[in-house]
Amino acid sequence: MEITFYISAAVAILSTMMVITRFNIIHALLYLVVSFLSLATVFFIIGAPFAAALEIIIYAGAIVVLIIFVIMMLNLKGDAIDQEREWLTPQVWVGPAILSFILFAELVYVLGSGNAGASGLPNQLVDSRAVGKSLYGPYILGVELSGMLLMAGIVGAYHLGRQKKKVIHRFLEQKQE
């Protein structure tokens, strides 16, 4: 099992790197699906099958599909890829990459110095029953709030995504004249 964890971890990392370096957004999304799937595998390995199922259904299914729909609605042309290539030059990504590596290094250092890192996982399965009991037990308030958040998301998405006849704000309109 250990080897399976490492393999899927490697796949997740590699596919994520591919996601952030692709010029074509559809390719990036395909890699993203791979990344999600491999993460789902990791979840499964460390004993969270319910989370793994949700990862596949919601992340790899719903969210990615949502993004693809939006891309279709935007009706991007082929020159969008050239545009991306133009934008992604080394001088753009070197600095942020270094900063992020510093952050990462510090994280690793923190993890390494902590005593928690020494122990292994107990490898005990936490099934959906336990999660459900916990959700509708001590976390019921969180669930309610999540419901409200989703409601707000629906209303917000509807409101923002609506194509009004006059989409330009009056300040912007003045500026265009």
Added chain:
Amino acid sequence: MNEIQITGGLILAGTLFMLGLIGVLIRRNIIFMLVSVEIMLNASGLAFIVAGAKWAQPDGQVMFIFILTMAAAEVSVGLALILQIFHQLKTLDSDAANEMKG
């Protein structure tokens, strides 16, 4: 399966988080930025699950579910915003949306 160290899981989460962060920082395309944010959220979810697995408690997964919910809402609103930006600015360049420049 005691061999899998908690450190390994957390390092995986950190790596993915870092990659997502790099993505947010280097891409100008708003959709790529959104996707990178998803990666970061996912990575933090992974960290919660690893921590939950360490204590064999469901709380980690509960947190993952909350993150998931939040990510779903965020993606829906974010995509709606992207649609609006594209309709108004005719581009997906996040730098073009600098009307609030001081």
Added chain:
Amino acid sequence: MNLLWLIPTLPFFGALVLVLFGSQLPKKMVPIIGAGSVGLSALVTFVVGADFISSSTTTYNFTAWQWLDVAGLSSAFAFHLDALSLIFIFVITFVGFLIHIYSSEFMEEDDGYARFFAYLNLFVCSMLILVLADNLVLMYLGWEGVGLCSYLLIGFWYGEEKNGYAARKAFIVTRVGDTAMAFGLFVLFQNFHTLNIQEITTKAPQLFAVGSEIPLIISLLLLGGAAGKSAQLPLQTWLPDAMAGPSPVSALIHAATMVTAGVYLIARTHAIFELAPVALMIVGIIGATTLLIAGFAALTQFDLKRVLAYSTISQIGYMFLALGVGAWSAAIFHFMIHAFFKALLFLAAGAVIMALHHEHDMFKMGGLKKKLPVIYWTFLIGASSLAALPLITGGFYSKDQILWLTLAGVNGNIWFFLAALLGAFVTSIYTFRMVYLTFFGQEKTHVHYTPGKLMNIPLIILAALSTLAGFIELPHDFFHLTIFSDFLKPVLPSVVVEEDFESIEYMVQMIAAGVSVSGVYVAYIFYVVKPELADELKSSAADLHQFWYSGWGFDRLYNFLFVRPFVFLASINKNDVVDRLYTGLVAIAEFFHRIFSFTQSGILRWYIMGIVIGGILLLTLGLIS
């Protein structure tokens, strides 16, 4: 006497109507309102004056309303009528009325016709408040009111820059004196706890002994105000420049009334001055010096009106001299006669200047005797009065009284007398120099306008007054008529004459008469018989001529002493030091604003970068500690 309140009120309403509706009124209505209000006021003055003289009372008080009542300073809007203020309001309203009538023709072609009468009415109102006020606060209101009107009227033709300068100069220079006077009022209030003039007059001898310090300080400060307003040394420089105003203004404000406000102030507060012999001495010295300096300056002027301006300074110098020797009623007598003949001279000069199409230079005039006979004769009468030609002119009696009292009065001395005598000599020279240059000789500028009867009638009335008014006060050895000084006796103490001088009074009169007649003769030689002699003298003493011409260089001195250093300081401090502090604050705020607004680039990735850097910093801090 109940009508007293009408006297200042009528011109005030005249001014109000002209200010509010002046531009809409038909042009004929403007002088009717302007001159009419002052005329009515003069009529009321006659009624009140007749009432006052026939009744046995010596004072009359009228309180309109309580003005201020703060911390023990209680000052009412109240008028006080006695012999002194009666003489002043008579001169102000009557001469003012004649000048208003004259102006209605003189200013007819001017665009600011209504504005002119509005200012003039306001001036008359302020001047009446000044002389009628029963407390010094109200008097100060009138004092500043006349200063304001003087400023407005000097700069009446504000289109020309130099008129504006002259107006500002007059305002600022008199302000120096007024500030001194304000301080004088503060000290006065501190010591007397009242500013009511009658109370001060009665309290002063009880509170202080003669020669004590407080009355000296107060009287010197008041003298500062008086010197500023009356154009005495060292604040006399504004008056010659004030001639930039229209001629009726010069006649009314800068000859007859306002400039004598200083004389009035000193006469009013004589109770304090009497307690300070040193201050009285200084008043006399100022008067004597001023009358000489201004007299010599007048000798060299080209501008007709400037000669008259310097002669005004000089004549007020005589009044100060009289005040200085304690000859109060003589000073007031000379004020009245001077108001008549100097107003007459200014009005006649204005008529000449108008007739010659705004020509001010006397050397370009000449031969006007035939062309403008009315003006010639009236001007001649005024000039004789100014030069104090013996027996027939009013000026002789008033000036002779001053001359006599400077010698014979207990406070007088021989030096004052000699200065006054020399002044009289110079006066008759420059006066007749003016007459000969303007009216005799060859015609140099063509007469293009002959004054109408509205201008002539005031001239004739004033000419009659400047002759006849002198006969109400005649010397001891010559009919001994003392109507005027008797009238003033309840208000102003009469002068004490040293007995051993009484026998030589006729000699003094003879000398004075001889001096003025010889002055006329000198002028006749220099400007009629041998005009080239005057030029020779001028070229042989060119420096002195230039020195006198510039008014003894006072303008240059003040320019050097005050104006230049002030301008220099102002130019150093152009960017106000205090201001710098605040602009510095603004600059700092702006600097940080720029820095922070640079961070508001509007680029999303920069913001995220900021978050990342902040996260790294926090994490590093956590690790280090």
